[in-house]
Amino acid sequence: MNIENGGETLQWPLAGRQKAYFEAGYLRPKTLGDWLTTWSEQFENRTAIVDKTERYTFSRLDEQATQLAFGFLNAGLKPGDKVIVQLPNCICFVTALFAMFRIGVIPVLAMPTQRENDIAALCEQCNPSAYLVPEKFLGFNYVAMAEKIKSAFSSIKTLFVDGVSEKHSALSLLNCSPTALPNINPFELALLLLSGGTTGTPKLIPRTHSDYAFNFIESSKVCEFSSSTVYLAALPAAHNFPLGCPGIFGTLHVGGKVVMSRTPGSDEAFTLIEQEKVTTTALVPPLLKLWLSSREWDKTNIDTLSLVQVGGAKLDVETAKRVAPELGSELQQVFGMAEGLLCYTRRSDPLDTVLKTQGCPMSCADEIKLVDGDGLQVADGEAGELLTRGPYTIRGYFNADSHNAIAFTHDGFYKSGDIVRKTPEGNYVVEGRVKEQINRAGEKIAVSEIEPLLNLFEPIKESVIVAIPDDQLGERSCVFVTSANNEVLPTLNDLRTYLRGLGVPRYKQPDQLEITTHWPLTSVGKIDKKALVAIAQSNMLKSQKS
Structure with missing residues (x-):
């Protein structure tokens, strides 16, 4: 039976909490590939993404993603297949993801720093059908590693390479003939992110089209992104933070411009900020400190930078105080996890809140409990492990039943492993981790x-x-x-x-x-x-x- 919500018709069956979140308006029946089509129609000739000397409009990004989708289908990929995607920050990363979203192929987002053992562990978890790598990056030969991985895992039938000199070049896929695109369920798996890896091999985090869209759309509202936003992707784009918090996807959603930085160092980033009039970026605390130290000698003009998001680890107060006077931008603290829950300080918050807390939940639908070692809720103001559930928080890791039994409560709350306390004003302060x-x-x-x-x-x-x-x-x-x-x-x-x-x-x-x-x-x-x-x-x- 079809369900209508806000003029949108649901043709796929839903149950439990996912159905409730849809009926409440948090989840929409639209794939991530569909969203790119919408943006192309809305922002057509605006610049969507900049990578070195390449500049793609929204229309071109949409066209390239469609062409690449045809290419992947012609290469033998089919809905439900997994593909290890291990690329630096580049246009191919974005077009490949949207191409896969359009045909129901699941990208598994690996980090450029990962090597053979790490990739092999991911392959064991997801049995990928293909592997997408750059030719080389920062002096490392990814093709040689990919060939070894392919020989070790029979599930991998195809290697795709972002480059022009290799026989597996992804560019050759752009010349394939059009074919029918499959009908994709927006409430099913869209991509697999990597967990923080608290237990050796990182777990795979399953994000659906609808929950990840809510992730970046609601984030873009909270963070006040707009068509004038110019977002610098400095952190590796395969991380949830620069990808969808609001990140690359959230910027595209409002018609802003994404600037890809191959490396996060200030030598490249500051130049890009000056050249592209960057307004916003996301950093982890150690990188922020390096940027601050670089400003003592760097002479580039970064006056357009108006917002620096900092997350991934707790930011100390003294460093937080340096952001405005030394970088000339607002600070926004971000606390969250690729598994779902996102907390932000708001741009309207008092300075003390921005400097000393990690903000409050993005959505009123986020449910949070703080519990002690026995699973009992702690008193107000006391620190405890954060448990959470909500419309964009996962209900289990991918192919990890035994781990899920200990990582989630019987009523579906995710045990984050973060020790936090709640302030009287409703903001959260991270105090540490349960696991080592x-x-x-x-x-x-x-x-x-x-x-x-x-x-x-x-x-x-x-x-x-x-x-x-x-x-x-x-x-x-x-x-x-x-x-x-x-x-x-x-x-x-x-x-x-x-x-x-x-x-x-x-x-x-x-x-x-x-x-x-x-x-x-x-x-x-x-x-x-x-x-x-x-x-x-x-x-x-x-x-x-x-």
Whole structure:
């Protein structure tokens, strides 16, 4: 039976909370591919996206996505297929995503920094049919890695390459003949994002067309994006933050212009801000600090920059205070997760709220509970683990039934693992994490992933990794090891070389090494990690003075 909502007719069956969210007007029966068509009709000849010397209007972006959709179909992809998409910030990233949305193919968004082991773990979870990579980026040969991955996973039938010299060039797909596009259910899976990776291998986060559209549309309203918004995608676009909070999609939705920065450093970003009159960008705290330090010597004109969103990790108050006087822009704190819930400080908030909190939920439909270790709600003003559910928050990870049993409550609340407290005004302040992980420059490193690898390294008897506060990175990783042979002590370079040989990317490799002969213990006999942090900080300070 068809359901009508706001003049829109629903031809797909819905049940439970998803049906309730549709009937309340939060979810709409429109695919992400349909949204691009709408934007093309509304904003036709306005500039949609800029990438180096290429400039696409909304019409051209729409046409390229359609042509690429035909190409993917002709290459053998079909609705429901998964494709690993591992691209830097570029136009191909955007056109490929919308092409896949139009034919029901599911992009799995991998980070450019991930290497063979990481990609293999994703393949094991989703059995992709294809893999899309650049030829090279920042000196790394992605095609060579992709060929190895393809040979290891029989599900991968096709490699697509964003480039002109390879036989698998994605550009060749643009010359395929038109064909009928399939009818796609907007309430089903559209894309798979990566979780923060608190348990070794990142979980895959299933986002539907309708819930992700609500994600960026409502975000664009809260953040006051408009057709005059010029958004710089500085962070890797595969992250939820720059993709849809409001990010690239939210900017396109209001007819604004997206500027792609291949790298997030100030040397490229500041030049783009000046050239394209950028008004808005999103950063993680360590990157913000680097930008602030760069302003001391950089002479580019970034006066058009009026809003800097900061999220991904908690921003300290002293750094927050520097944004307006040194960058000349407003600060907006963002707290959220690729699994759904988004909190923002509002542009109308008092300065104290913007500096000291991570804002309040984007939607009145977001439900939040703060609970203690026993699952009981904490008293007002006390910190607890944040549990949430809502129209754009997932109800389970992809192909992860056993994990879902512990990551969600029986009534559908997602256990975020974030420890937060609520202020009397209704804003939230992040206090920490339930699970052990290191937030290094916005990239999450699971201790449980790296420690077992190090413990297999012959010179090491036992290892413990702790997070150390760092002015530039936010947190750096320090590994304490006991040696299997006190006459042959491992060096930091030894550990990095070993991990690199296992395919562990640089950001997951330790930043600091400490050799110990015994572990400091708590009163109950557990390793005292607070004591380890203090030792690491003291030793680093001594080395800097010597």
